[in-house]
Amino acid sequence: MTSTGHAGFLIEANGATILCDPWVYPAYYASWFPFPDNSGLDWKALGDCDYLYVSHLHHDHWDPRNLAENVNKNATVLLPDFPVPDLRRELERLGFHEFVETRDSVKHRIAAPQGDLDIAIVALRAPADGPLGDSALIVSDGETVLFNMNDSRPVDLDVVPREFGRVDVLMVQYSGAIWYPMVYDMPKRAKDAFARQKRQRQMDRCRQYIEQVDPGWVIPSAGPPCFLDDELRHLNDIHNDPTNIFPDQMVFLGEMRAHGLNNGLLMIPGSTAILAGNDLRSLQHPLPDDEVERIFTTGKADYIEAYAQRQAAVIAAEKAGWEPAEGESLLEPLRRKFEPIMNLSPLVCDGVGYPVLLRLGTEDIVVDFPKRIVREPISDEKFRYELEIDASLVRTALRDNEPDWVNCIFLSTRFTARRVGGYNEYLYTFFKCLTEERIAYAEGYYAESHDDSATITFGDWEIQRRCPHLKADLGTFGIVEGDRLTCNLHGWEWDLPTGRCLTSPGHELRACRREP
Structure with a gap:
């Protein structure tokens, strides 16, 4: 297997090659770049x-320009079992025409010259999973089993031991891939506290996956992004800052060792590992070991500075393609975009529950979810949620008919958020689902009742087994401290005496104290 950067790998087994998540061009309005730099790889050969x-379809995994320019259109696509066919449509638009339509968590056999390969794709299909879908890939050549989780968070991993046995190599996300709390307008002390908590929880979650899967080797992957634009450079974790949510691969390998996990492997773009079962035959980097280490330690600041200079023209060209910030009022364009979606999504709108203020340069616009309308603010109106976004990005997203503002504007971190109270999942679900097909699926998902029939015991508490958020097994991901339950899959919290969700409204938990 060869690392192509971020969550990307070229897997070679039994004479066949599988290219995974080949991302090279900048993502999210030129905010994210792969770290370390992978632009010097031979992408024609990899493709x-x-x-x-x-x-x-997150753009640090889905790179349409790279796919169009460099990847063989006769390659057979291993297609996850997603609820809406957006990924297949986008691939067909680029010229791909051969597909293996997998079923969620079901083993499939694919052809290879020296003996067929077994694969399975674990498909995550909740509204909170990527742009209505995320997935993980399992590959076996009969001797070696690879489990590439990229940045998915499976809640049920039974398919792995049942169908494939022990995992030899696990590729897993450990670093931040979100805007929280970095873009929030709050006092520095509070932001640092939330970021410290976020950083540790995401690494704790990764370690829980490692302990659950129990692989022979672990490769930290799917992060961190590298921020090269001058406006965003402060987001890079240059000095192993405990209040930065974007730790790098070397930091997480140290975290593993601190918890007695000594089976981590560092791979950078161009690194190649040869494995036979659990036997690591070789690991070769494209640079001498001391140069690789400097990228993550004493030379990291200089490396990012040189990287930024190489990509300066790319960032400038991207910005030149944005719509001008000034222009006609955005009120009517946003009405045409949002109001039809709002009228199709009563559960999502009621879940948001409040009007949301958009500060778009010199213009303020209200997305009034309770009334299902887009309007101007009322004098002295107060808001629970505010999003301040450069009007040029909104105009560009409207021009491009973007179906998912989370996967362009919000992941860019080129905005500021303010809120009173907890995170509102429904608000960001709305911005992911700006097509009739997507919002119909989200509505249907929320209409289904979560299974809370099974019960587990934590000390003095009896609690429903399945997390009300995304049905994760709280026996695996739940932690009880006093009267508070935390699900480490996404860091959501509940007050056990009341069952109230402390993270987002509308996700009550069944819990009661055990009889003495």
């Missing part, structure tokens, strides 16, 4: 593959 796997 001459037999199979292509794109885990989901």
Whole structure:
């Protein structure tokens, strides 16, 4: 297997090649770049593959320009079992025409010259999973089992031991891939506290996956992004800052060792590992070991500075393609975009529950979810949620008819958020689902009742087994401290005496104290 950067790998087994998540061009309005730099790889050679796997449509995994320019269109696509066919449509638009339509968590056999390969794709299909879908890939050549989780968070991993046995190599996300709390307008002390908590929880979650899967080797992957624009450079974790949510691979390998996990492997773009079962035959980097180490330690600041200079023209060209900030009022364009979606989504709108203020340069616009309208603010109106976004990005998203503002504007971190109270999942679900097909699926998902029939015991508490958020097994991901339950899959919290969700309204938990 060869690392192509971020969550990307070229897997070679039994004479066949599988290219996974080949991302090289900047994502999210030129905010995210792969770290370390992978632009110098031979992408034509990497793209001459037999199979292509794109885990989901986030642009640090889905790179349409790279796919169009460099990847063999006769490659067979291993397609996750997603609820809406957006990924297949986008691939067909680029010229891909051969597909293996997998079923969620079901083993499939694919052809290879020296003996067929077994694969399975674990498809995550909740509204909070990527742009209505995220996935993980399992590959076996009969001797070695690879489990590429990229940045998915499976809640049920039974398919792995049942169908494949022990995992030899686990590729797993450990670093931040979100805007929280970095973009929030709050006092520095509070932001640092939330970021410290976020950083540790995401690494704790990764370690829980490692302990659950119990692989022979672990490769930290799917992060961190590298921020090269001058406006965003402060987001890089240069000095192992405990209040930064974007730790790098070397930091997480240290975290593993601190918890007695000594089976981590560092791979950078161009690193190649040869494995036979659990036997690591070789690991070779494209640079001498001391140069690789400097990228993550004493030379990291200089490395990012040089990287930024190489990409300066790319960032400038991207910005030149944005719509001008000034222009006609955005009120009517946003009405045409949002109001039809709001009228199709009563559960999502009621879940948001409040009007949301958009500060778009010199213009303020209200997305009034309770009334299902877009309007101007009322004098002295107060808001629970505010989003301040450069009007040029909104105009560009409208011009491009973007179906998912989370996957362009919000992940860019080029905005500021303010809120009173907890995170509102429904608000960001709305911005992910700006098509009739997407919002219909989200409505249907929320209409289904979560299964809370099974019960587990934590000390003095009896609690429903399945998390009300995304049905994770709280026996695996739940932690009880006093009267508070935390699900480490996404860091959501509940007050046990009341069952109230402390993270987002509308996700009550069934819990009661055990009889003495």
